[in-house]
Amino acid sequence: MLSILDIGMDKAAAYRVGGKITEDEMKSLLALIREKTEKYGKIFIYQEMESIGGVEPDAMIEKFKFFNETGFSHIRRIAVVTPKQWIRRIVDLEGKIFRHLDMKAFSTEDKQKAIEFLTGSQ
8 A cells, every 4th residue: 555645845755655555556656756846856755664565566567667767866865764674774775776866764753854854954
């Protein structure tokens, strides 16, 4: 399940993952990202990961098509909030691999710090 969140930042695409992601959910998220990048240019991504229940293959295809078309140049920063330490480790590793992306993982208790990271006030 993927649900859109409002974190009080117009330039942020914010969402929560809690289970299996469907194709329709992925399309909704990508439409939100597209809409915000058209309006603001560079945007922030805020993701809360409660649990990972998998992703429908068609949802992954939609995601790959989207980023193949748009790339990542429209993403300013990515904050991932999760109670799972192993996910935080993966996000930190991805941040080292994809050096052009400014991404960081936060514990669930540090949601406000994640938002501050996005705005650069941390």
